[in-house]
Amino acid sequence: MSEPLFWCEMVLALGFVLYALFGGADFGGGIWTALAFGPRAEAQRDLLFDAIGPVWETNHVWLIFVVVTLFTAFPAGFALVFTALMPPLVLALIGINFRGAAFAFRHFGRQARRELPLSAQVFEIASVLTPFTLGTAVASLASGRITLSAGKPVVDLAAWLNPFSIMGGLAGLAVCAYLAPIYLTVRVAGALREDFRKAALLAGLVLGTLTAASIPVALYQAPLFAHRLLDSWPLAFVAIAVTSGLGTQLLLWRRRYAPAQLSAGLTVASTLGGFAAALSPDLIIGALSLEGAAAPRATLSAFLGVLPVGALFLVPALFYLYWTFRGEPNPDIPPAGEEP
Numbered sequence: 001m002s003e004p005l006f007w008c009e010m011v012l013a014l015g016f017v018l019y020a021l022f023g024g025a026d027f028g029g030g031i032w033t034a035l036a037f038g039p040r041a042e043a044q045r046d047l048l049f050d051a052i053g054p055v056w057e058t059n060h061v062w063l064i065f066v067v068v069t070l071f072t073a074f075p076a077g078f079a080l081v082f083t084a085l086m087p088p089l090v091l092a093l094i095g096i097n098f099r100g101a102a103f104a105f106r107h108f109g110r111q112a113r114r115e116l117p118l119s120a121q122v123f124e125i126a127s128v129l130t131p132f133t134l135g136t137a138v139a140s141l142a143s144g145r146i147t148l149s150a151g152k153p154v155v156d157l158a159a160w161l162n163p164f165s166i167m168g169g170l171a172g173l174a175v176c177a178y179l180a181p182i183y184l185t186v187r188v189a190g191a192l193r194e195d196f197r198k199a200a201l202l203a204g205l206v207l208g209t210l211t212a213a214s215i216p217v218a219l220y221q222a223p224l225f226a227h228r229l230l231d232s233w234p235l236a237f238v239a240i241a242v243t244s245g246l247g248t249q250l251l252l253w254r255r256r257y258a259p260a261q262l263s264a265g266l267t268v269a270s271t272l273g274g275f276a277a278a279l280s281p282d283l284i285i286g287a288l289s290l291e292g293a294a295a296p297r298a299t300l301s302a303f304l305g306v307l308p309v310g311a312l313f314l315v316p317a318l319f320y321l322y323w324t325f326r327g328e329p330n331p332d333i334p335p336a337g338e339e340p
Contacts, residue, residue, distance in 0.1 A: 004300035008073040009290055011307065013276045015069055017269050019062035020175060022322075024268070026052055026059045028180025030099065030127020031173065032199060033120065040192055045120075047192065051184060052103070058321060060096070061314070072303050077283040077293030084146045084153035084284070088133040088160050095130030099123055131176045132169040136160045139168020142218075142225040142279050144286050164221035167214050174207040175268055182248070182264045185257040197252055200260075204249050211241070211271060225285055229278035237274030241267055 029048040036044040071078040082089060102123035140146060140160040147154045159165075181199040188196065218226035228234060244266040251260035279285060283293045294300065 004297055004304055005291060005294050007304055008069070008294070008300050009280065011304075012066065012069045012073065013273070015062055015066040016276065017272050019059075019066055020268055020272055021179065021265055022055075023059040023062055024131065024172075024176040025179040025183050026055070026176075027127050027131045028176035028178070029184075030123055031131075031177045032180055034124035034128070035177075035199070037199075038195060040195055043192060044195055047184065047188060048180070049103075049106070051187060055321065057100070058318065061318070069303075073295055073300055074283060074290065074293040075295055077288060077290070080146075080148070080153045080284060080288055080293070081141070084156075084159055085137045085140055087157065088137040088140075092130050092133040092137070095126040095133065099126035099130060102126060127176075128173065131172040134169075135172020136165040136169035138172070138275075139165040141283065142275065142285050143222045144224055146284050146287055148287050162221060164214075164217055167210065167217050171207070171210050171214060174203065174210050175271070178203040178207045179264060179268065182252070182257075182261055185252075186261065193257075197255065197257075200264075201249060201252050204245065204252070204264075207267075208245055222285070225278055229274060232278075234274050234277035237270045237277055240270040241274060244270060 029052045033045045033048050036042070036048075038044075067078075070081070099122075102119045106119040106123060137160060140162075143159070143162060143164045145156070145159045145162055145165070147156070147159075178200070181196040181203060184196045185193055185200065215226065215230070218229070229238065244263050248260050248263040248267055251257075251263055281289050281291065283290050295303075
């Protein structure tokens with residue numbers, strides 16, 4: 001493997017992880033607006049919308065980054081993946097667009113005291129649809145169900161509507177639902193903080209259960225992927241994910257919210273890192289290698305050369321944005337025992 005190809009693979013994997021950590025929490029906020037519970041359900045929804053507001057468009061930068069990296073550095077892979085997985089990816093795109101429109105209509109409708117009916121419900125449905133379909137599409141790359149005919153992908157519903165891919169979609173939902181309440185525990189105090197702590201603990205149990213259940217499903221439905229994951233060095237990512245996941249649950253139980261955010265991020269990053277490591281050296285397992293999907297060496301080198309220049313502008317701006325809205329207890333949220 002050439003050095004430029006290796007670094008382009010790392011860039012693609014990094015973009016994938018960053019989108020999960022930031023965009024995933026964004027989608028998780030939408031999931032928990034649908035799952036808001038207890039006497040403070042409306043306050044939970046308002047806080048979730050307030051938290052999403054400053055960054056919801058920015059978080060999609062990472063998805064754009066992944067797509068641009070894919071079609072620049074791996075153009076053959078881009079063509080095959082987006083053809084073979086057109087149905088779930090089109091559904092994800094519809095979800096992203098409807099979600100953004102519903103969020104905007106709700107936000108500006110409330111400002112004008114003329115909220116559009118069903119805007120919140122559309123936002124919630126799209127927040128579930130998008131990570132699920134993206135999760136099924138990503139899992140399909142490792143399922144071994146994507147086939148080529150005369151060098152062209154076969155568009156087949158079975159490529160993404162199979163037990164392993166559906167498990168990937170559910171895991172995508174669980175990752176999003178896991179991150180959002182953990183990130184929000186530092187933005188509030190009192191009873192609302194306890195609400196999000198309980199939600200985070202529950203989501204952690206669900207995510208752990210789903211990822212554990214994915215292994216026997218993979219053994220029967222995606223044996224090549226399971227063999228690579230369990231019989232080689234990617235297993236180290238599994239160990240890190242399990243350790244950090246248990247550590248996050250302990251930190252949440254002890255109400256150590258700031259370190260819990262870091263531990264949760266490590267849990268998700270190592271989970272996705274293990275997936276990417278087991279998928280490698282393929283982009284579509286058993287059908288297309290990363291080397292076969294890659295652009296010429298000159299293109300890879302040019303892409304890597306331009307990347308730092310863009311990062312000089314993008315990274316400081318994003319750091320400033322995320323730092324500004326990093327989350328501190330909101331003085332507008334009443335303490336425990338008080339009603340808004």
